[in-house]
Amino acid sequence: MTLAHSPSAASTTSRRIEAVIFDWAGTLVDFGSLAPTQIFVDAFASFGITVTLAQARGPMGLSKREHIRQLLAVPEIAAQWRDKSGADANDHDIDAIYERFMPMQIAKVGDYSQPIAGAAEVLDSLREQRIKVGSCSGYPRRVMDVLLPLAARDRIVPDHVVAGDELAAGGRPGPYMALANVIALGIGDVRCCVKVDDTTPGIEEGRRAGMWTVGLSLSGNETGQTVEALAALDDAARAQCRETAATRLYDSGAHYVIDSVAHLPRALADIARRLSEGQLP
Missing domain, CATH: 3.40.50.1000 (HAD superfamily/HAD-like)
Structure with missing residues (x-):
């Protein structure tokens, strides 16, 4: 050691x-x-945003809301969000993803x-x-x-x-x-x-x-x-x-x-x- x-x-x-x-x-x-990583990918996908497993792992360890905020700051992900919504992500968008993420995480955490x-x-x-x-x-x-x-x-x-x-x-x-x-x-x-x-x-x-x-x-x-x-x-x-x-x-x-x-x-x-x-x- x-x-x-x-x-x-x-x-x-x-x-x-x-x-x-x-x-x-x-x-x-x-x-x-594995449990939190895949759920971030799935939650973003439900908004039409592609997040890779490697990207989802990047901010791991932060609170889940802050994790979402950090992912939305990744240039490739931020660009996708602008293309979909016509604007940069804001706190309302973070809340929306978080509320989509939560029931998915609750449903799956027991599997892991x-x-x-x-x-x-x-x-x-x-x-x-x-x-x-x-x-x-x-x-x-x-x-x-x-x-x-x-x-x-x-x-x-x-x-x-x-x-x-x-x-x-x-x-x-x-x-x-x-x-x-x-x-x-x-x-x-x-x-x-x-x-x-x-x-x-x-x-x-x-x-x-x-x-x-x-x-x-x-x-x-x-x-x-x-x-x-x-x-x-x-x-x-x-x-x-x-x-x-x-x-x-x-x-x-x-x-x-x-x-x-x-x-x-x-x-x-x-x-x-x-x-x-x-x-x-």
Whole structure:
């Protein structure tokens, strides 16, 4: 595991990991972060606008309304909208796409609620170590209300959940959802928290909140492959996917990058060691 930055030393060696705050799609559930991506493509298509899967993945990690705003700013997509409507997209258009997107996302999120291998075991291990489990998502609360009970059947039950539309301050890449977890969980030091995410805005969120950050290279948005598609790649192609994703995640500020949540215990052990030695993120 390669470090992006060398942290400063602390004056005390008594710190320990207090909480781990997870993203959802591509991190705990939905290997490849497929559910939101295809729905963006479908929602825009319903307005006669073609959005590629690669374009749809670009702003992943933002709140869904902001994601739509960012897509409408992509030159190729903006040009299509002008051709269709005769004007640039405005807030009313963003609202219209968002309202079209929401029922489609609610209807489909359950199809992608399967946990990523190792996620439940990692959450169990954290609780055994008395480490609190937070979470936040770009999904709105209406989507999370569908996803949460389905995930709970598979033992994916964080101690706290913040949805992407719940905070007046906004979402990623700002620190607000991560810090809302800190407050709700009663954490005493943000520097003893770890943010785990598969998107660059999610890593930025953790860094801005003053936390350790762990990026996921193969299970989430940066690679965007199903388990089966990834397994079908030869070693060289899979290594290229890993390297490309890791570069983007490190560039956004990740302290560590691992393949998936199943590999998190090793990264956490290293963070715990560094905290015990007085290092800070």
